[in-house]
Amino acid sequence: MTTSTDPAPVTTPVLDASGVIMRFGGLTAVNDVSLQVNAGEIVGLIGPNGAGKTTFFNCLTGLYIPTEGTVSYKDKVLPPRSHLVTQAGIARTFQNIRLFANMTVLENVLVGRHTRTKEGLWSALLRGPGFKKAERESHEAAMELLEFTGLAHKRDHLARNLPYGEQRKLEIARALASKPGLLLLDEPTAGMNPQETQACQELVFAIRDQGIAVLVIEHDMRFIFNLCDRVAVLVRGEKLVEGTPDVVQADERVVAAYLGTPFEGAPGDEEVAEVRAAEAKAADTPAADGATSTTSTPRTEEEGDTA
Numbered sequence: 001m002t003t004s005t006d007p008a009p010v011t012t013p014v015l016d017a018s019g020v021i022m023r024f025g026g027l028t029a030v031n032d033v034s035l036q037v038n039a040g041e042i043v044g045l046i047g048p049n050g051a052g053k054t055t056f057f058n059c060l061t062g063l064y065i066p067t068e069g070t071v072s073y074k075d076k077v078l079p080p081r082s083h084l085v086t087q088a089g090i091a092r093t094f095q096n097i098r099l100f101a102n103m104t105v106l107e108n109v110l111v112g113r114h115t116r117t118k119e120g121l122w123s124a125l126l127r128g129p130g131f132k133k134a135e136r137e138s139h140e141a142a143m144e145l146l147e148f149t150g151l152a153h154k155r156d157h158l159a160r161n162l163p164y165g166e167q168r169k170l171e172i173a174r175a176l177a178s179k180p181g182l183l184l185l186d187e188p189t190a191g192m193n194p195q196e197t198q199a200c201q202e203l204v205f206a207i208r209d210q211g212i213a214v215l216v217i218e219h220d221m222r223f224i225f226n227l228c229d230r231v232a233v234l235v236r237g238e239k240l241v242e243g244t245p246d247v248v249q250a251d252e253r254v255v256a257a258y259l260g261t262p263f264e265g266a267p268g269d270e271e272v273a274e275v276r277a278a279e280a281k282a283a284d285t286p287a288a289d290g291a292t293s294t295t296s297t298p299r300t301e302e303e304g305d306t307a
């Protein structure tokens with residue numbers, strides 16, 4: 001790795017997303033979300049399925065043009081173009097692994113370096129001394145990353161032949177090849193067993209120790225709360241809570257959002273009241289033709305609607 005090993009001051013923001021809104025027709029997937037990630041931080045982004053986490057990532061990385069709001073990296077507003085965002089210093093992995101399946105592990109990492117190599121087409125075609133030097137440097141840097149992620153012994157394997165956990169690691173190695181200052185990880189432990197998840201946690205700490213800030217989406221709460229300095233919770237496109245893992249874990253709105261307990265006044269209250277009234281009425285009426293009443297206990301707000 002060629003990044004600095006001196007951790008930057010924790011208060012310097014590298015990412016500043018301000019008032020991001022993303023609408024798809026009538027659906028507001030992300031609604032006025034602001035989030036900062038400071039140098040040296042690992043920040044978690046959690047929320048129930050469909051909360052807007054990946055859409056927010058796509059707004060940060062130029063895959064989507066936000067309907068409103070701005071995204072800045074190190075004080076510069078980013079153009080909504082993914083290759084320019086990568087060039088600026090933000091790299092990401094995807095929820096659904098997107099490796100070049102028929103390329104080797106090493107080749108996948110070399111591809112990730114292309115935004116940082118300066119050799120042009122003619123240099124590549126003529127294979128002059130400049131190109132050969134750049135090629136050697138790229139190769140060395142890629143091998144360093146494979147050592148760092150524990151994949152060096154698999155350098156000549158095709159990406160598609162790697163076990164799932166190693167494919168996720170390779171995605172991270174490829175993202176690191178663009179020498180980012182901020183790494184966005186979208187569900188890095190999805191499909192991993194507990195040992196792989198633990199290794200992934202250690203890898204993210206090591207990445208942070210290289211001076212790279214990390215923003216991570218994850219459904220594995222233990223992983224998030226062990227890993228992150230700060231956690232933001234998205235619910236229905238809006239940021240519900242943000243704080244240290246302790247603060248977020250103790251917030252009853254977060255528990256309610258995950259268990260699906262309706263908020264006060266949310267649609268569903270009337271239906272619950274109707275069911276209760278019908279149940280009460282049925283209990284007062286003797287069962288006809290001797291049949292046993294099959295009345296079930298109505299679900300309460302406290303019990304939640306986890307359907």
Ligand SMILES: Nc1ncnc2c1ncn2[C@@H]1O[C@H](COP(=O)(O)OP(=O)(O)OP(=O)(O)O)[C@@H](O)[C@H]1O
Nearest residue numbers: 024027029047048049050051052053054055056095
């Ligand atoms: N390209 C799109 N066009 C229309 N709707 C979309 C698009 N992308 C996402 N959505 C919708 O936006 C909402 C948020 O989706 P998103 O994938 O961002 O949620 P998420 O929090 O990442 O969910 P999960 O944890 O399941 O991955 C969902 O209702 C989804 O159907």
